[in-house]
Amino acid sequence: MPSQEPVVVIRDLSKHYGEFIALDRLTLTLERGNILGFIGPNGAGKTTTIRILVGLSRPTSGSATIAGADCVRDLHKVRRLVGYMPDKFGSYDNMRVREYLDFFGAAFGIRRRERQKRIAQVLDLTNATWMQDRFVESLSHGMQQRIGLARTLLHNPEVLILDEPANGLDPEARIEMREILLRLASEGRTLIVTSHILPELSRICNLVAIVAGGKLRAMGTLAEVTRELSQKQTIEIQFLNASRLEAASQRVQQILGQETELTISAAESIVRCRTSAGEEKLSGLLRTLITEGFEISQFREVAGDLEEAFISAAREADAERAAASGRSASAPVSSKGVAAEVTV
Amino acid sequence: MGSIVIIERELLAMLRSRRTLAILTAVAMTFAAVVILKWPTSGIVDLSGSQARLVFHWLTYAMMTATLLIIPVFPATSLVREVRGRTLELLLNSPLSRTSIFLGKVGAMMGFVGMLLFATLPAMACCYLMGGVSLSKDVLQVYSFLLVVSLELVVIGLLVGTWCRSTEAALRWSYGITFAVAVVAIFPNYFLQGGASIFADAAGWLRMISPIPALMKIVSVESLGGTGIMEYRDVLRWYLFFAAVVIIGGAVVVISRLSHALLDRSRSQGLITDDRSASVKAARRVFFLIDPQKRSAGIPWLLNPVMVKEFRSRQFGRLHWLLRLVAGCAVMSLMLTLATTVGTIDWGVESIGGLIIILQVALIVLLTPGLAGGMIAGEIESGGWNLLRVTPMTAGGILRGKLISVCITLALLLCATLPGYGIIMLIKPVLREQVVQVLISLVMAAFVSMLMSATISSFFRTTAAATTVSYATLILMFAGPMLIWINRDAPFGHDLVERTLMLNPLAAALNAMRTPGFESYELIPAAWYTAGALCAALVVILYVRIWRISRAD
Numbered sequence: 079m080p081s082q083e084p085v086v087v088i089r090d091l092s093k094h095y096g097e098f099i100a101l102d103r104l105t106l107t108l109e110r111g112n113i114l115g116f117i118g119p120n121g122a123g124k125t126t127t128i129r130i131l132v133g134l135s136r137p138t139s140g141s142a143t144i145a146g147a148d149c150v151r152d153l154h155k156v157r158r159l160v161g162y163m164p165d166k167f168g169s170y171d172n173m174r175v176r177e178y179l180d181f182f183g184a185a186f187g188i189r190r191r192e193r194q195k196r197i198a199q200v201l202d203l204t205n206a207t208w209m210q211d212r213f214v215e216s217l218s219h220g221m222q223q224r225i226g227l228a229r230t231l232l233h234n235p236e237v238l239i240l241d242e243p244a245n246g247l248d249p250e251a252r253i254e255m256r257e258i259l260l261r262l263a264s265e266g267r268t269l270i271v272t273s274h275i276l277p278e279l280s281r282i283c284n285l286v287a288i289v290a291g292g293k294l295r296a297m298g299t300l301a302e303v304t305r306e307l308s309q310k311q312t313i314e315i316q317f318l319n320a321s322r323l324e325a326a327s328q329r330v331q332q333i334l335g336q337e338t339e340l341t342i343s344a345a346e347s348i349v350r351c352r353t354s355a356g357e358e359k360l361s362g363l364l365r366t367l368i369t370e371g372f373e374i375s376q377f378r379e380v381a382g383d384l385e386e387a388f389i390s391a392a393r394e395a396d397a398e399r400a401a402a403s404g405r406s407a408s409a410p411v412s413s414k415g416v417a418a419e420v421t422v
Numbered sequence: 423m424g425s426i427v428i429i430e431r432e433l434l435a436m437l438r439s440r441r442t443l444a445i446l447t448a449v450a451m452t453f454a455a456v457v458i459l460k461w462p463t464s465g466i467v468d469l470s471g472s473q474a475r476l477v478f479h480w481l482t483y484a485m486m487t488a489t490l491l492i493i494p495v496f497p498a499t500s501l502v503r504e505v506r507g508r509t510l511e512l513l514l515n516s517p518l519s520r521t522s523i524f525l526g527k528v529g530a531m532m533g534f535v536g537m538l539l540f541a542t543l544p545a546m547a548c549c550y551l552m553g554g555v556s557l558s559k560d561v562l563q564v565y566s567f568l569l570v571v572s573l574e575l576v577v578i579g580l581l582v583g584t585w586c587r588s589t590e591a592a593l594r595w596s597y598g599i600t601f602a603v604a605v606v607a608i609f610p611n612y613f614l615q616g617g618a619s620i621f622a623d624a625a626g627w628l629r630m631i632s633p634i635p636a637l638m639k640i641v642s643v644e645s646l647g648g649t650g651i652m653e654y655r656d657v658l659r660w661y662l663f664f665a666a667v668v669i670i671g672g673a674v675v676v677i678s679r680l681s682h683a684l685l686d687r688s689r690s691q692g693l694i695t696d697d698r699s700a701s702v703k704a705a706r707r708v709f710f711l712i713d714p715q716k717r718s719a720g721i722p723w724l725l726n727p728v729m730v731k732e733f734r735s736r737q738f739g740r741l742h743w744l745l746r747l748v749a750g751c752a753v754m755s756l757m758l759t760l761a762t763t764v765g766t767i768d769w770g771v772e773s774i775g776g777l778i779i780i781l782q783v784a785l786i787v788l789l790t791p792g793l794a795g796g797m798i799a800g801e802i803e804s805g806g807w808n809l810l811r812v813t814p815m816t817a818g819g820i821l822r823g824k825l826i827s828v829c830i831t832l833a834l835l836l837c838a839t840l841p842g843y844g845i846i847m848l849i850k851p852v853l854r855e856q857v858v859q860v861l862i863s864l865v866m867a868a869f870v871s872m873l874m875s876a877t878i879s880s881f882f883r884t885t886a887a888a889t890t891v892s893y894a895t896l897i898l899m900f901a902g903p904m905l906i907w908i909n910r911d912a913p914f915g916h917d918l919v920e921r922t923l924m925l926n927p928l929a930a931a932l933n934a935m936r937t938p939g940f941e942s943y944e945l946i947p948a949a950w951y952t953a954g955a956l957c958a959a960l961v962v963i964l965y966v967r968i969w970r971i972s973r974a975d
Contacts, residue, residue, distance in 0.1 A: 129975070132812050136974040150974070154814055162812045166805035170735040171588065177734055180720050184727035185813040190720040211694045211717065229809075 085110045085237055085268045086131070091140035093126050093292075100126040102292040103140065108285070110236075113259065113269040115283030117276065117384070119392045123292040124272050128239055131270075132162040144237055158186070161235035165242040167222045169214045175201075175225055176210045179232060186233040193232075200228040204258055220251035227258065237268045244278050256282050276384045288388060291395030300384060307387040307394075310352045312380040313360065318373040320347040326372050333363045350380075428518070428526020433533045436496065441887075442534070446541050449488055453545035456484045474554035475641075481549055482564050482641050485542055486571070486634065490604050491897060492538065493572050497531050497579025498596035499589045499886050501684075506589075511685055520680040524673065528576055535572040539565060563640050567658075571633045574665045575600060577672035584679040589886035590800065594792040597893065601788055607632040609781075626655065636661035712742040728815070728823025736793075736827075744834070751838025759841045771850045775860070776937030778842050782864055783928045785835060786871050787900055791892035793828045794875035796885035798968070803884050807971070817972035821964065825876065832868045836861075859934035859946055866953040867927035871896055873960035880967035900928050907939070916942070924949045925956075 086108040093101040101123045108114050118124050129135035130142055133153045141148065147155040170178065176197060183193035201207040204224045209217065217225065223243060230238060243259070244252050252275075259282050263269055273279045279286070280300055287297040288307065296303045317326060327342050327349045338353040355363075364377050436442050457477060504510035513523055549555060579596045586592035610625035629635060636658045695706050695715045706713050721730045734740065801807040810820055843857045875892040882888035903926040910919045920943045923929035930949035932940045 133974055134808060134811060153974075157812055157814050160812070164805065164808055166808075168805035168809045170731065170804065170806060172740075173731070173735050174718075177718055180718075181727055181731045181734075182809070182813065184721040184723075184730075185810065185815050187814060190723060193720055211697075 083110045084108065085145050086143075086270070088127070088131075088142045089140055091127065091130065091142055092138045093123075093130065093135065094138045099292050101130075101137070104289065104292070104294050105140075106287055106294060106297055108268060108270070110268050111263060111266050112285050113263045113271060113283045115279040115286045115384075116270050116272045116289070117274075117279060117286065117388060118289035118295075119388075119395070122289045122395070124289055125241065126292075127289070128162075128241060128270070128272065131156075131239060132160050133157060158233060159236050161230035161233070161238045163226045163230040163238070163240045163243060165245065167226050169222065171215050173214050174211050175206070175214055175217070178214045178225065179229060182229050183232050188233060196232055196234070197228075200231045203231065203261070204228045205254060219246045220248060223247060223251070223255065224258075227255075231262075235267070237270070238262060239270045241272050242274070243271060244273055244275050252278060276388060280384045286384065286387075288391040290391045291398055293395070295391035295394060296387065304383060304387045307390040310354045313351050313353065314376065314378050314380055315349045315351070315367070315374060316376040317347045317349075318375050320344050322372060323347060323349065326367065329367065329370065329372075330363065333366060334359065347375075425522045425526040425529055428513075428523060429529040429533060432500070432527060432530030436530065436534055441890075445492055446537060449492070449538055450541040450544070452488070453481065453484060453542045456480050457545045457548050472554065474549060474552035477549045477552065478555045478560060479641050481542070481545060482637060485539070485564070485568055486637050487901075488538065488542075489535075489568055489571055489575070490600055491894070493531075493535060493575040494579050494596040494600050495593065495890050496534060497527070497576045498582050498586075498592040500527055500531075501580055501583030502586055502589050502592045505587075505684055508685075510680075511682075514680070514682060514685075520677050523680055524580070524677045527580060528573070528673075531576040531579075532569070532573065535569065535576075539568060560641070564637070567633075567637060567640055570662065570665055571637075574633075574668050577669050577676065578603075580676045581672045584676055584684060589884075590792065590796050590889055593886060593889050593893075598788065601784070604632050604634055605784070608634060627660075630655065630657060630660040631664045633661060633665070710742070712745060714740060714742045726819065726823035726826060728810075728820050729827045730823075732824055732827035744831075747831075747834060748838075751835060754838050756841070759845050771846050771853060772936045773938060775843075775846055775853075775857075775935040776932050776940075778839060779860060779864070779928065779931045779935060779937070782836065782839055783867055783900060783931070786832065786864075786868050787893075787896045789835065790828070790832065790868070790871040791875050791889050791896060793831055794824075794872050795879050795889035795892035797824050797828070797876050798879040798971070799882040799888035800879075800885040802882075802971075811972055817968045818965070820972070821876075821968050825872065828872050828876075832872065836864060836868060853935075856934050856936065860931045862950065863927050863931035863934055863946070863953075866950060866957075867900075867931070869957050870899070870927055870953050870960075873957055873964065874899070877960050877964045877967065880964060880971065900926060902926075903929060919943070920945065924952050927953045 084107045086106075088104055088106050091101055091104040092099070104123070104127060116124055116127070126135060130137050131144065131149055133149055133156050136150055141150075143149065144156055144159050147159060149156050170181075173181070179197045179200070180193060183196060184190075188196060197210075198207070201210055204227050206221070206224045206228055209221055209225070212221075214222070214225065223246075227240070227243065230240070240259075244255050247255060256278065259269060259271065271279065271283065284299065285297065286300055286303045288295045288303060296306045298306070315326070315330070317323060323342060323344060327340055330349055330351055331338060331340060334351060334353050334355050338351050338355065341350040342348070343350065353360075364374070367374060501510070504513070514520075518526075546561060550557065550561060555561060578599055579592075582595045582599065583592050586595060607628050610621075611629040639657045693715060694717050695703055695713050696717045698706075706715075718734070721727050733744075796803075798807070801810065843861070847854050847857055874895060875888075878892045878895060879888040882891070903922045906922045907919055907929065910916070923933070923940075923943060923945055927949060929940065929943075930945045930953070933943050933945040933949070
């Protein structure tokens, strides 16, 4: 269960590669027991942040601590606190799974007897005991992901940083991976997970952070983030009967304006509108519809999804980049099969 | 038609790489140097043409050396890369036939060979202009012969590529087979020539598979290994026959193996003796000294985990393989002892000692790049380096583990030849001190090779590139000074040759043994100091490199 005790604290973290700014004053705090979905488009700064957290990279400015240990000065401590699973498995030829785990256990300085116990535990936890005598290089991608996770857990780390753990997994393996991650969080571990499979992330993460263009665009629960980033909200108006549905939709369009997208479902007697109209306009719409005799059974906001928030953050970053380079940029962005063009 | 598509793609890819440009430039410059070094200094052309023929001889040796060193790299890695990059899958799913794919690859490699030989043309033209060399009998024959040798090496390389899974293994096997066919095949005849036994006859036939005696026959030099005994077989004709068998047989095997089966590598089910029935366990206990399928124990606390990992992940690094290595070395020791005892009667202790030294150094040069060349580059390539970096192990600890694993393997190999030296000391007890000096020089050679390969490895991100550069550097390091030594009468003076030989631990060992041709130099202890300084410098460079690639970016 999440607690109020902060485990990962990142303050004004910046990383510059010459003129290129990979991370721009990123600040976030993560409490114990949370699963943070760390998402963003390619080149957003996710991997840079992760590399700094595990001590593979040094920030240009700012600080990052894990359970109080500084990621630059207390590297030795950080390595024992963090379990890192990169997107590349890192296999060795001619080694069996048990030997592979034994090697990493020994590299972490775990004593032989304790190591054997830990190997059995992590194999059990990742449902991989049956493959302990197989050669690592002969495992399928899904199996390797499980062994990668087992390797990450060997030294019993407090924080797990997993880069694309569900990448390339089949649906069954993905469900298994999801269950394993939830089990780890329930044990009180803190997880930072990156993924491009957003529906998958929204199922396991209780917190989401979206980075784009090296900046943190939003962070919070899924609902908070989607609300913060979505430029349009979806309103559903359900009528008692479908007889005046056409007239009602024309009225809605008049009140909310032409930029509002309407979808009519006659079977459900619902008019669905995606609009950027403010609260005032929406309350005016409800009042007008009732005054004009439309019988309304429900008037509600439909929660946005992560994909939408992700695209919104990506657009924002693109717009900033284009503004910074002082030219007009036109970037086609596609969501749910609808293509939109952003012009700055 | 299909083959042309492959030739175009392969050849363009080869020509686009900087490595190819470097190779072609190096070849052109080396051949120019060979001609310049052997060019008559007096300004008067020898009417008999003997000087021109001498230049021609050296040029052909250099061309053969370049062919044996450069050609195996490309075919060996070509198929492995296609399999690993899954592009072979695309090729096999295209309308191209397997024969077209094979012919395309061979065509592209031979195109490269053509360019390589073309780079030697200016040097050969100079040689021809000196006179004494026939265009049709000498020049064309040499070029045609080298094309046949190259074709044989290309087919061997492709054949190796259909079996190996990694570029590193493909390179190792390809160079190993080339070395065995070209060089090792000659040696049994040295020892057994003139005998009436079946072994002597077999050794004579074995020698025919090597292209070197055949080339020497073309350039009209006395038969290599002939030592004055009349050669009753036509070396050239028999070599061409064996090469044709290898080319045709190899092509058939490669074409038959070029299928989806190459991509469908069976996955080991992880059969372990510990989980089998009591009777199977008992039987395996009797038949195996060390059961390869027994579940291995955890790494003990006193051992460096990286060292154990290196042995376990090496193809022949497991204990049961090491035992085989020790057994093989013991057999080699006995053979060397026998050769020493028999050979010294004819050749003298110094000559046979020199032969053992050359064999040992050849073995070191052949094995070390495979062991240490991929040490760091392979780790970076597989993604294991970042995993090691996030463990509490220090960069020094990681490096120590890797170096110790190579040291142990090389020590085992060197120890195998000790009985040979023991016999030498027994036959000529005054040589005791010299033998000790030889052993020190050999240890130095092993250290220099290991540290050089490891340092090169730390500069690369792929095993194949690191291993190839390691091979080239070691061969240059050990064979380069020898080329200067060969020219010891002219144009190089005694002092220059001596100073150059000091850079080579092989020369130091030969000097310590007083091998003919090396007696007049005083290389010890200066050569040891040079090797020691080189090792120290390499250790520093290696540690700096490791520190740089293991610190936070």
